[in-house]
Amino acid sequence: MTDRIRLLHFADLHLGMENYGRLDPATGLNSRVRDFLERFDELVAFALNQEVDLVIFAGDAYKRRSPNPTLQRAFAKRIKKLADADIPVLLLVGNHDLPTMVQRASTLDIFSTLAVPNVIVARKEGLHRIETRHGVVQVAAIPYPVRQRLLSRDEYRGLSAAQLDREVEKIVTANIQALAEQLDPDRPAVLTAHLSVSGATFGSERSVMLGRDAVIFTSAVADPAWDYVALGHIHKHQSLNRGDYPPVVYAGSLERIDFGEEGQPKGFCLVELARGETTYRFVEVNARPFVTVRADLRDAPDPLLAIREAVAAYDIRGSVVRLVLQMRAEQEPLVRDREVRRLLAAAHFVGAIVREVERGARVRLTGLAPEEMSDRQLLERYFETRDVPPERIRLLLERAARLFEEG
Numbered sequence: 001m002t003d004r005i006r007l008l009h010f011a012d013l014h015l016g017m018e019n020y021g022r023l024d025p026a027t028g029l030n031s032r033v034r035d036f037l038e039r040f041d042e043l044v045a046f047a048l049n050q051e052v053d054l055v056i057f058a059g060d061a062y063k064r065r066s067p068n069p070t071l072q073r074a075f076a077k078r079i080k081k082l083a084d085a086d087i088p089v090l091l092l093v094g095n096h097d098l099p100t101m102v103q104r105a106s107t108l109d110i111f112s113t114l115a116v117p118n119v120i121v122a123r124k125e126g127l128h129r130i131e132t133r134h135g136v137v138q139v140a141a142i143p144y145p146v147r148q149r150l151l152s153r154d155e156y157r158g159l160s161a162a163q164l165d166r167e168v169e170k171i172v173t174a175n176i177q178a179l180a181e182q183l184d185p186d187r188p189a190v191l192t193a194h195l196s197v198s199g200a201t202f203g204s205e206r207s208v209m210l211g212r213d214a215v216i217f218t219s220a221v222a223d224p225a226w227d228y229v230a231l232g233h234i235h236k237h238q239s240l241n242r243g244d245y246p247p248v249v250y251a252g253s254l255e256r257i258d259f260g261e262e263g264q265p266k267g268f269c270l271v272e273l274a275r276g277e278t279t280y281r282f283v284e285v286n287a288r289p290f291v292t293v294r295a296d297l298r299d300a301p302d303p304l305l306a307i308r309e310a311v312a313a314y315d316i317r318g319s320v321v322r323l324v325l326q327m328r329a330e331q332e333p334l335v336r337d338r339e340v341r342r343l344l345a346a347a348h349f350v351g352a353i354v355r356e357v358e359r360g361a362r363v364r365l366t367g368l369a370p371e372e373m374s375d376r377q378l379l380e381r382y383f384e385t386r387d388v389p390p391e392r393i394r395l396l397l398e399r400a401a402r403l404f405e406e407g
């Protein structure tokens with residue numbers, strides 16, 4: 001029996017996410033950026049302590065395609081720690097890493113340009129044969145499939161967006177198949193891809209990726225030619241192959257982006273890689289909790305006291321907290337923002353205080369910034385501005401609710 005190779009798989013770092021954070025004077029960084037970096041530090045420390053043999057990052061290093069130099073330095077520092085410890089690191093290019101024009105550099109290209117030892121940048125589809133301390137691993141890389149690049153030929157002109165996505169799906173499936181055929185069947189093989197796979201759930205109120213995406217069938221990646229499929233792009237950790245071989249896994253992100261990820265554990269995957277008998281486990285990191293506190297004040301004689309009691313039922317220390325208050329219109333003046341915020345002082349950040357005020361039969365949302373609204377609230381507001389009749393709004397929201405649940 002050959003040695004097992006320890007692989008650490010993580011994804012969707014998204015450095016530069018600043019929502020629900022404030023400036024940290026000690027570092028000059030936004031406190032949420034610092035959170036994301038601390039999770040990354042946890043991961044690096046784990047990799048060094050556990051002496052992993054290989055790290056695969058499955059894409060989306062930053063929030064933006066032009067991250068500032070401070071973020072770039074913070075990312076490079078941590079990658080270098082791994083590389084200096086003789087741990088090869090494969091960096092797969094995600095959609096957030098890509099430039100708007102193909103000729104321009106991706107945020108990860110600098111590592112290949114400088115030929116940093118032990119760092120491999122996968123910007124194109126391809127098979128990498130990586131030497132590790134415990135043997136060779138074959139890693140096939142599928143970066144985010146860019147519709148415009150894959151479909152530049154004339155035959156695709158005039159197709160609808162949905163038809164183009166279907167064409168992308170076919171091309172990517174064929175590429176994966178072609179890579180599988182190049183494998184040495186006696187060596188462990190990993191497929192890493194940054195894309196949406198059918199059957200995956202988002203569980204985020206608004207996914208980071210807005211707009212459309214080609215979706216690849218699980219069957220296209222769940223091929224026993226691979227020993228592990230390391231996915232990135234969807235922030236919710238999940239396994240897609242129902243215990244069959246190989247494991248097909250989204251590592252998920254290391255920190256939460258919004259309240260849609262409130263209940264999700266965050267972390268990375270530790271894979272014990274061996275031909276035909278790979279296993280993995282999810283390693284949770286200490287991500288900052290997101291907590292929604294709901295309080296129905298409609299029958300409360302003292303609304304502020306009712307809020308205090310509702311808050312006391314949760315552990316909000318160090319959390320990003322959101323308060324959702326159901327109240328009657330005449331209670332509004334009794335619930336002053338400053339007093340409510342005082343009750344939430346133990347939190348790291350107050351994400352929103354949502355007042356659902358009853359006016360007759362209808363619930364109205366007041367004083368909400370768009371980023372504080374849920375998808376449902378945004379949609380409702382949109383329908384209202386378009387003068388959609390109330391009965392039709394109710395029907396549309398019901399339909400939408402089902403879609404939101406399906407993710």
Ligand SMILES: [Mn+2]
Nearest residue numbers: 060094095233
């Ligand atoms: Mn992505």
